Amino acid sequence: MTTDSSLRSGPGTTGRRSSSSRDGRAGGAGGDGGGGRVHGHLPGREHLPARQPVAAASAVPVLDVVVPVYNEEKDLHPCVVRLHGHLARTFPYPFRITVADNASTDSTPAVAAALAAELPGVRYVRLEEKGRGRALRTVWSASDAPVLAYMDVDLSTDLNALLPLVAPLISGHSDLAIGSRLARSSRVVRGTKREFISRAYNLILRSSLAAGFSDAQCGFKAIRREVAERLLPMVEDSGWFFDTELLVLAERAGLRIHEVPVDWIDDPDSTVHIVRTATEDLKGVWRVGRALAVGALPLDRLARPFGDDPRDRALTGVERGLARQLIGFCAVGVLSTLFYLALYSLFRLGVGPQVANGGALLVSAVANTAANRRLTFGVRGRSGAVRHQAQGLVVFAIGLALTSGSLAALGAASGSPSHGTELAVLITANLAATVLRFLLLRAWVFPSRACSEPDFEPDSDSDPDSEDVR
Numbered sequence: 001m002t003t004d005s006s007l008r009s010g011p012g013t014t015g016r017r018s019s020s021s022r023d024g025r026a027g028g029a030g031g032d033g034g035g036g037r038v039h040g041h042l043p044g045r046e047h048l049p050a051r052q053p054v055a056a057a058s059a060v061p062v063l064d065v066v067v068p069v070y071n072e073e074k075d076l077h078p079c080v081v082r083l084h085g086h087l088a089r090t091f092p093y094p095f096r097i098t099v100a101d102n103a104s105t106d107s108t109p110a111v112a113a114a115l116a117a118e119l120p121g122v123r124y125v126r127l128e129e130k131g132r133g134r135a136l137r138t139v140w141s142a143s144d145a146p147v148l149a150y151m152d153v154d155l156s157t158d159l160n161a162l163l164p165l166v167a168p169l170i171s172g173h174s175d176l177a178i179g180s181r182l183a184r185s186s187r188v189v190r191g192t193k194r195e196f197i198s199r200a201y202n203l204i205l206r207s208s209l210a211a212g213f214s215d216a217q218c219g220f221k222a223i224r225r226e227v228a229e230r231l232l233p234m235v236e237d238s239g240w241f242f243d244t245e246l247l248v249l250a251e252r253a254g255l256r257i258h259e260v261p262v263d264w265i266d267d268p269d270s271t272v273h274i275v276r277t278a279t280e281d282l283k284g285v286w287r288v289g290r291a292l293a294v295g296a297l298p299l300d301r302l303a304r305p306f307g308d309d310p311r312d313r314a315l316t317g318v319e320r321g322l323a324r325q326l327i328g329f330c331a332v333g334v335l336s337t338l339f340y341l342a343l344y345s346l347f348r349l350g351v352g353p354q355v356a357n358g359g360a361l362l363v364s365a366v367a368n369t370a371a372n373r374r375l376t377f378g379v380r381g382r383s384g385a386v387r388h389q390a391q392g393l394v395v396f397a398i399g400l401a402l403t404s405g406s407l408a409a410l411g412a413a414s415g416s417p418s419h420g421t422e423l424a425v426l427i428t429a430n431l432a433a434t435v436l437r438f439l440l441l442r443a444w445v446f447p448s449r450a451c452s453e454p455d456f457e458p459d460s461d462s463d464p465d466s467e468d469v470r
Contacts, residue, residue, distance in 0.1 A: 049226060051172035054093075054146045061121070062093035063166055064145035068135040069112070070102040072153050076111045079153045084119050086159045093170070096145060097122045100135035133235070133242025140228050146170075148228055152219030158263035165260045166222045174258035175227045176250050178213060179220030183261035190266030201281065209248050209289055213257055216244040220262060227255060234297055240277045241284035248288055253299040328376035329438050332368060337430060340364035341423065353407055353422060358400060365396035369445070377446035391445040398440070399433040 054062055065083065069076055080097060087095045099112040101124065112124040127135055140148045147169045151157060157179055168174040181188045182202065188195075198217065205211035221243060223231070227250070235245045251257060291297050340360050347356035369392030373379045379388070406429040410417050417425075 048230060051175070051224070053172045054170045060094070061096040061145045062170065063087075063091065063095045063147045063149060064098060064139070064143045065095065065162075066098045066100050066136055066139045066148070066150040067153050068100045068102060068132045068150065069104065069108055069153050070130060071104045071106045071108055073104075073107045073111055075153050076108060077115060079155050080115050080119065080122060082155060083151075083159065084122060086162070090163060095121060096143075098139050098143075099124045100139050101126045102130045102132065102135050103128050131238040131242075132240060134238040136242060137232050137235070137238070140223070140225075141232060143225065146225050147222060148225055149222035150219070152267075154267040156264050156267050157218070157220040161220070161260050161262045165220065165258075168258040169222055169224050173256070175224055175255040176247070177222045177258040177260060178215065178247065179218045179262040179264075180213075180215040180259045181218050181262060181264045182214045183259065186261040187263045188266075189264070194266060197278065201278070204282070204285060205244065205248070208285055209292070211248060212251055213247055214259060216247055218262065218264070234299075236287070237284050239280055241281050244281065245284060245288055248292075249297065249299065252292060252297075325376050325442065326438075329372060329441075332371045332376060333434050333437075336364050336368040336371065337427075337434075339367065340430070341426070344423075344426070345419075348419070353411075354404060357403055357407060357426070361396060361400050361403065365392060365399070368392070369395075369441075372441055373446065377441070379446060388445055392441075395437050395440045395445065399430070399437060402433045402436075403429045405429075 065087070067076075067080065067083070072079075076099065080099065084097055087097070097119075099115065099122070101109055101112055109124075109126060112126075116122050116124040125135075125139055127138060136150055147166050149162075149166060151162075161179055165177045165179060169177055180186060182199065198215070202211070202214065202216060205216055217240070223246075231246060231250060231253075234249055235242060237245050247257065343360035343363055344356050347359050351359075366389065369389055373385070373388055403426055406425050407422065410422065410425050414421070
């Protein structure tokens with residue numbers, strides 16, 4: 001159960017619109033506070049909307065900063081006063097500060113309630129269960145702000161990094177943003193023990209979960225609300241591993257994570273239990289790694305729409321699929337060349353070099369055309385297969401002319417060359433023939449429609465033997 005003080009108007013200084021009061025229970029949608037599997041409650045398999053710049057509205061704050069606390073009666077008041085003053089001076093949009101109390105047993109609830117009554121734009125939410133992840137899930141799930149953030153109550157991170165943190169989310173550039181204490185330009189003051197633990201933990205994430213972000217546990221993060229709506233139901237942890245799990249899933253889904261170097265001073269009075277937290281984090285790494293390995297997480301629900309990524313957009317004068325076709329052609333070419341050389345060596349045991357070369361080229365050319373037809377140019381079905389093989393034989397004839405001409409020139413130059421010399425000449429001639437073969441296959445045998453037309457999905461009543469170009 002949660003309690004929620006009514007919101008007061010945001011700062012009324014020039015250039016800032018005030019946020020109106022908002023009633024509601026922070027334990028609303030998705031706010032059960034637990035970390036259980038709730039994948040069945042996910043929205044339908046549809047794309048995330050394209051990122052758009054956030055438009056400020058007078059009735060809704062642009063930014064909701066959550067400060068999760070547990071028994072912080074001493075630090076809470078100066079923290080929130082300092083944060084509120086900084087936002088009022090520097091943040092150009094309406095904002096809200098939400099104090100999320102994780103079942104404190106001291107006078108933290110009274111301090112938080114007094115702050116909500118004293119400062120405009122500050123509210124207080126009470127949770128009856130502990131867990132930083134639970135607090136963030138509850139408040140973020142119920143918030144109406146388009147950008148959601150959180151920071152630790154000790155304000156170890158310099159507040160000057162707050163606007164750079166959320167600006168890429170407001171502009172529509174990024175999906176999530178994190179502060180990094182491990183960036184090259186960060187300035188950090190902390191003990192050797194915590195430094196070692198932090199770097200060791202991030203090294204574990206990189207090696208086990210292939211994490212690309214630099215600092216998983218810095219208490220200074222932000223996320224766009226529409227991303228949180230999709231991502232939070234997939235995050236199972238409700239404690240300290242919540243941050244890491246959120247970032248790993250977002251990164252695996254291809255969402256953009258913006259990193260901000262921060263200035264950070266360690267809090268010597270921190271109540272975090274390092275050993276217990278590290279143990280829970282390692283358990284979380286194992287759980288998430290196993291789920292990713294077996295494909296148990298529906299990360300496709302986090303995909304951005306086609307065209308939101310500039311790499312997806314059609315470019316004038318650039319044919320689609322060229323890079324993929326080159327990779328496929330090279331892979332088929334390597335295998336068919338090995339196949340050709342093996343056949344040539346086998347045929348050479350009983351016949352002369354020209355006959356062995358012709359027979360090996362003929363057999364490998366048929367296999368090469370069939371493989372390129374299916375794997376490189378994506379043509380399926382039997383329709384047109386005979387024509388493609390006939391055209392492929394013409395390409396084969398050109399290759400035969402190049403390789404046979406090379407063998408003839410070698411025989412005229414050296415009389416009786418060794419088998420190794422013959423293979424070296426044939427490999428060189430085949431490299432030249434390969435370039436010409438790709439151009440002919442792409443432009444003549446399998447013309448450009450195979451890569452420039454949009455993907456075609458046949459109807460259920462279409463001819464199963466018709467040519468399917470993908």
